[in-house]
Amino acid sequence: MKRIAAALLIFCCIALPAFAANGYELWLPYHKVNNTVLAQQYTNTFKAAFVPGSSATVEAIRKELSLAIPKLTGNAPVWNSASSNSRLLILRFDALKKIDVRAKLQPPPSHKEGYSIFTTSMNGASRLIVTANTDEGLLYGTFHLLRLLQSGKSIQALNIVEAPKLDVRVLNHWDNLDRHVERGYAGQSIWNWHTLPGYIDQRYIDYARANASVGINGTVLTNVNANALVLSEEYISKVKALADVFRPYGIKVYLTARFSAPIELGKLKTADPLDPEVQQWWKNKAAEIYRAIPDFGGFLVKANSEGQPGPQNYNRTHVDGANMLADAVKPYKGIVMWRAFVYSNEVPEDRIKQAYNEFQPFDGQFRSNVLVQVKNGPLDFQPREPFHPLFGAMPKTQLMMEFQLTQEYLGFATHLVYLPLLQKEVLEANTFTGNKPNPVKQVLTTKVSDSAVSGIAGVANIGSDLNWCGHPFAQANWYAFGRLAWNPDADAKVIAQEWIAQTFALKNQASAPIILRMMLRSREAVANYMTPLGLTHIMGNGHHYGPAPWSDNLPRPDWNPVYYHRADSTGIGFNRTASGSNAIAQYSPQVAAQWNDPKTCDENLLLWFHRLPWDFKMKNGNTLWNNLCLKYQWGVNEVRTMREEWKQVEQAVDPMLFKQVAQLLNVQEQEAVWWKNACLLYFQTFSKKPFPQGVEKAGKTLEEYxxxxxxxxPGNG
Known part of the structure; x- marks a missing residue:
């Protein structure tokens, strides 16, 4: 029965119109090129293609081109057995040099994943060449070429040299072995552990293709709230099956390591990282995994956070725990990604200070194959946070970024939110080192030693829904994460344009700028109808769905929204200056000086750092209360504008896609109004002030909300 279902799924993906009908093909539908000049140019190029080699990766390149070119041009590529008369050559540089030394060759970067794409003359004829030092580089170069074709770009005069700026570019799947996805809003986990290793779903291959197309080179298969069972012999064989599927596409697999696994699996009495038996257990386990999966990437660890076991259970440090695991995987060139998301109920300190306090004193003490994985902000993936103070504060430790693609705090899979706008805000933020500017992206790309590797992670928004991500536009966040992971300098607007061009078969190109405007206004809209002016963490308990700024009944103070906004009759906001929690002191003097003064603080972070009276005068002349109200209303209005803009593209997109997005935008508007009304009615009980002109009256009472x-x-634990 399962095989029949799988066959039907594949049939649907092939038979139905690309993207619009189901979205399964993501940004790789390879729509037919409508420009006849370009179509002929592409066809001529692929009339004689030379792709030598017999590796699984080279075979994946041929398969992708055999899939893409007929759909793009209507003509299948012609594979040549020799290079002499080939118009397209995709081959490694060492082989290219042997073909015709008279050709003007553009060498690829020295990076193992880098590539060159260029046009040159060989034997008196024009040739398009994709070359690299490795097969993985050829794969990335091929997908770059296909991206140009899908975007309708000329390929007659190319001179492209590309290499990733970050080494480890991974998706973190918060997927449990029972297929429930924690904070997942697009169905079950795509990993069917029950049918592995014997049954390989086509979706696993298409997942690998999609990741490779944007440069993602790793996947953490399991939830950071880990289950030790995945490290058992039975599950290692299942992980091996996935690793074998992903390997041709340059993707390594990683697993989350439950710190107490030596007790739960090994029947030891302790998991103390300084205990020789525990150390040997992990070394033996690493050896077992690497025997099955020689290119296993390593471990991701969540320890001593939110109830997870860790080294502090034994009065040890994060350094002790991370280094023990790092030593276990080092002989195999594995890495350990140790999460810095920690906070303790026993510590009365401002929650956003705790990660810095626990990790910064250990700067320089982690092994060279440890990456400390730090969330983009010091709290928890909120619609807007300041950058995490650890960035710039640990110059001797390799830090990697953790972004969240699944929209836990941003409307789940029913809200259109283009996340690269949030991500670029963080990547471009300036941490300063002394008096020298040091943006977060530079912190990530700078190697602290010759043996260190750099990295970035995105918490996946992927599930078993036919379109992978629930909301059609949520696919853009997966796509864009890969593009930014490859190059943090990339422009979020350009990435959005790429995604639109590849994903939609638009019937008129005038619709593309309209869709682009929707995407570029979306993040600021959601920040305003949820948490404007630096408010944060005021969502519903547990599930994090919808507003609940009144919540105060959870056992931990820092799980309650009232802990964060601290509204009363005198004002609102969390004082994190020197007269408050002094969290601001964790930033460089230049940053702290700007944010310490409410007159110079970015107004988008005002209530994050300052507690202010309701009549505080804002830069635009409004009082804080009036500005807060108008920000909420502005967020609602922006969603309405997005709805109207989507109506303008109705004739340009597939009817099924149009209806799906239109309905989701309607839901988003209703929920934006809900956020506005519930929050403002609640805060009004403290301000005692009327709503300013332009703010719509609420349709329900506060008690009803x-x-x-x-x-x-969905998505709760």
């Missing part, structure tokens, strides 16, 4: 319950909201 408070009574709303969502026991089955």
């Amino acid at each position: 408070k009574k709303m319950r969502f026991p089955y909201a």
Whole structure:
């Protein structure tokens, strides 16, 4: 029965119109090129193609071109057995040099994943060449070429040299072995552990293709709230099956290591990282994994956070735990990604200070194959946070970024939110080192030693829904993460344009700028109808669905929204200056000086760092209360504008896609209004002030909003 279902799924993906009908093909539908000049140019290039080699990666290149070119041009590529008369050559540089030394060759970068794409003359004829030092580089170069074709670019005069700026570019799947996805809003986990290793779903291959097309080279298969069972012999064989599928596409697999696994699997009495038996257990386990999966990437660890076991259970440090695991995988060139998301109920300190306090004193003490994985902000993936103070504060430790693609705090899979706008805000933020500017992206790309590797992670928004991500536009966040992971300098607007060009078969190109405007206004809209002016963490308990700024009944103070906004009759906001929690002191003097003064603080972070009276005068002349109200209303208005803009493209997109997005935008508007009304009615009980002109009247009372319950909201634990 399962095989029949799988066959039907593949049939649907082939038979139905690309993207619009189901979205399964993501940004790789390879729509037919409508420009006849370009179509002929592409066809001529692929009339004689030379792709030598017998590796699984080279075979994947041929398969991708055999899939793409007929769909793009209507003509299948012609594979030549020799290079002499080939118009397209895709081959490694060492082989290219032997073909015709008279050709003007553009060498690829020295990076193992780098590539060159260029046009040159060989034997008196024009040739298009994709070359690299490795097969993985050829794969990335091929997908770059296909991206140009899908975007309708000329390929007659190319001179492209590319290499990733970050080494480890991974998706973190918060997927449990029972297929439930924690904070997942697009169905079950795509990993069917029950049928592995014997049954390989086509979706696994298409997942690998999609990741390779944007330069993602790793996947952490399991939840950071880890289950030790995945390290058992039975599950290692299942992981091996996935690793074998992903390997041709340059993707390594990683697993989350539950710190107590020596007790749960090994039947030891302790998991103390300084205990010789525990150390040997991990070394033996690493050896077992690498025997099965020689290119296994390593471990991701969440320890001593939110109930997870860790070295502090034994009065040891994060350094002790991370270095023990690092020593276990080092002989195999593996890495350990040790999460810095830690906070303790026993520590009365401002929660956003705790990660810095726990990790910064250990700068320089982690092994060279440890990457400390730091969330983009010091709290928890909120619609807007300042950059995490650890960036720039640990110059002797390799830090890697952790972004969240799944929209836990951004409307789940029902809200259109283009996340690269948030990500670029963080990547471009300046941490300063002494008096020298040091943006976060530079912190990530700078190697602290010759043996260190750099990295970035994205918490995946992928599930078993036919379109992978639930919301059609959520696919753009997966795509864009890969592009930014490859190059943090990339422009979020350009990435959006790429995604639109590849994903939609638009019937008129005038619709592309409209869709682009929707995407570029979306993040600021959601920040305003949820948490404007630096408010944060005021969502519903547990499921994090919808507003609940009144919540105060959870056992930990820092799980309650009232802990963060601290509204009362005198004002609102969290004082994190020297007269408050002094969290601002964790930043460089230049940054702290700007944010310390409410007159110079970025108004988008005002209430994050300052507690202010309701009548505080804002830069635009409004009082804080009026500005807060108008920000909420502005967020709602922006969603309405997005709805109207989507209506303008109805004739340019597939009817099924149009209807799906239109309905989701309607849901988003309703929920934006809900956020505005519930929050403002609640805060008004403290301000005692009327709503300013332009703010719509609420349709329900505050008590009605408070009574709303969502026991089955998706993605909760």
